[in-house]
Amino acid sequence: MSRREILHRPAHPAAIRVMHWIGVYAMGCMIFSGWEIYNASPSLPFLFPAWTGLGGWLGGALAWHLSAMWLLFADGIAYLAYGFASGHFRRDLQPPRPAEVLHDLEAALRFRLKVHMGHYNAVQRVLYIGVIVAIILQAMTGLAIWKPVQFGWLTGLLFGYPIARGIHLGTMFAIVGFVLVHVLMVAIHPRTLRSMIVAVPSESEESR
Amino acid sequence: MSNQRIKPAVTMAEIRPELTRLRRRGLLRSALSLGALTLLTGCDLSTHSGVDAALEAMLRFDDRVQAALFSRQRLAPTYPASAITRPFRFNAYYAEWQVRLVPDNWALHVGGRVAARRPWTLPALAALPQQGQITRHICIEGWSQIGQWSGVPLGTFLRRVGADLSARYVAFKCFDGYSTSIDMASALQPQTILALDFEAKPLAPQWGAPLRLRIPTKLGFKSAKNLEAIEVTNKYPGGYWEDQGYDWFAGV
Numbered sequence: 001m002s003r004r005e006i007l008h009r010p011a012h013p014a015a016i017r018v019m020h021w022i023g024v025y026a027m028g029c030m031i032f033s034g035w036e037i038y039n040a041s042p043s044l045p046f047l048f049p050a051w052t053g054l055g056g057w058l059g060g061a062l063a064w065h066l067s068a069m070w071l072l073f074a075d076g077i078a079y080l081a082y083g084f085a086s087g088h089f090r091r092d093l094q095p096p097r098p099a100e101v102l103h104d105l106e107a108a109l110r111f112r113l114k115v116h117m118g119h120y121n122a123v124q125r126v127l128y129i130g131v132i133v134a135i136i137l138q139a140m141t142g143l144a145i146w147k148p149v150q151f152g153w154l155t156g157l158l159f160g161y162p163i164a165r166g167i168h169l170g171t172m173f174a175i176v177g178f179v180l181v182h183v184l185m186v187a188i189h190p191r192t193l194r195s196m197i198v199a200v201p202s203e204s205e206e207s208r
Numbered sequence: 209m210s211n212q213r214i215k216p217a218v219t220m221a222e223i224r225p226e227l228t229r230l231r232r233r234g235l236l237r238s239a240l241s242l243g244a245l246t247l248l249t250g251c252d253l254s255t256h257s258g259v260d261a262a263l264e265a266m267l268r269f270d271d272r273v274q275a276a277l278f279s280r281q282r283l284a285p286t287y288p289a290s291a292i293t294r295p296f297r298f299n300a301y302y303a304e305w306q307v308r309l310v311p312d313n314w315a316l317h318v319g320g321r322v323a324a325r326r327p328w329t330l331p332a333l334a335a336l337p338q339q340g341q342i343t344r345h346i347c348i349e350g351w352s353q354i355g356q357w358s359g360v361p362l363g364t365f366l367r368r369v370g371a372d373l374s375a376r377y378v379a380f381k382c383f384d385g386y387s388t389s390i391d392m393a394s395a396l397q398p399q400t401i402l403a404l405d406f407e408a409k410p411l412a413p414q415w416g417a418p419l420r421l422r423i424p425t426k427l428g429f430k431s432a433k434n435l436e437a438i439e440v441t442n443k444y445p446g447g448y449w450e451d452q453g454y455d456w457f458a459g460v
Contacts, residue, residue, distance in 0.1 A: 038350070041350040041351045059452055059453035062348070063266065063267055063455070067262070067263055148460050149282060149284045149425050
């Protein structure tokens with residue numbers, strides 16, 4: 001690939017943009033129906049506000065949860081296949097070295113970290129790799145508590161039904177935490193929102 | 209003057225907008241109360257019938273996936289007696305103070321695609337081979353608890369009454385107004401039992417006296433208490449919760 005082609009590559013290829021927004025919809029359905037399911041038998045001393053729930057009642061929430069899971073699964077598999085096949089993971093999501101993360105985190109907290117669209121800094125890479133791992137863990141714990149007998153080996157690997165259910169809840173909080181940070185960063189750098197909707201040229205790291 | 213007296217106080221043209229507005233408000237009101245009614249009866253999957261149909265289609269798809277994942281040879285994990293949850297949580301579609309006592313002259317009725325339709329008394333059931341289990345009862349709400357049941361394997365019972373084992377469904381009717389149904393493959397899984405005992409004692413009324421289904425490969429609402437009739441059928445029987453929108457297969 002020539003230097004010129006690299007510069008003209010969009011910040012986010014069309015496939016990534018489409019899969020991102022399908023993922024947002026599917027994950028939104030999973031989180032809000034999940035809150036309604038949680039409310040049927042809360043394992044922590046609080047309830048999610050009733051208006052945030054999706055489904056109207058436990059049966060409706062489960063119908064949403066057990067429907068949207070297929071969309072999330074298909075989207076996730078497509079993303080992983082694309083990520084490996086296209087070189088997106090190798091090129092853009094290399095796990096950063098701890099020193100890089102510390103450096104970029106310090107810069108980010110001082111509001112001095114530059115954003116180059118199409119290139120991820122170390123903090124972004126940690127967060128994006130983290131949320132991909134969290135969603136995979138969420139699918140595994142979800143499968144473990146949906147089918148603790150038929151997939152007993154998986155439920156056993158995750159320390160049994162009650163603990164797997166606890167991990168499923170905890171991982172939801174991690175994903176929601178990621179979403180809050182992610183949306184905050186987009187609010188600070190609004191032009192990145194445009195780059196996830198339409199083709200925007202990626203910026204070279206030297207240009208800014 | 210007389211002309212003025214017969215003139216109506218208001219003309220149709222004047223009140224038409226108000227009538228239209230009232231009629232609209234009436235429709236809206238009935239729509240709201242319909243929504244409230246479906247919510248109260250628990251029938252509401254969502255407020256849009258198109259979304260409802262899509263969700264129901266997905267639940268049918270999930271049922272087919274679950275049936276394909278199910279293996280009659282795969283057993284639910286069993287636990288030592290020390291793992292039994294105490295106190296054991298009561299759960300039904302009604303409160304514990306509404307528990308029904310066993311009717312006089314109780315017998316288990318058998319119907320549908322079976323050779324022998326005579327009713328079964330409790331001593332007759334107790335005379336059949338018994339099997340115990342300590343398994344996890346998982347509620348659709350998410351909580352779970354480990355309990356101990358023993359009774360007649362449903363497969364043994366179905367063979368004894370000459371049931372058509374190629375039929376699709378086994379349906380259960382209860383004298384407390386509850387009902388449910390399961391697929392034949394799950395009915396023949398060796399841990400699916402007609403339980404007579406809970407914690408090595410005859411079932412107390414709140415645990416489903418005198419006879420209940422115990423099926424550790426399905427969610428708790430399938431383990432129907434207070435049985436009074438079993439039917440083997442090819443016609444989809446549904447059930448109390450299934451008719452309201454819980455997924456029918458409900459396997460774990």
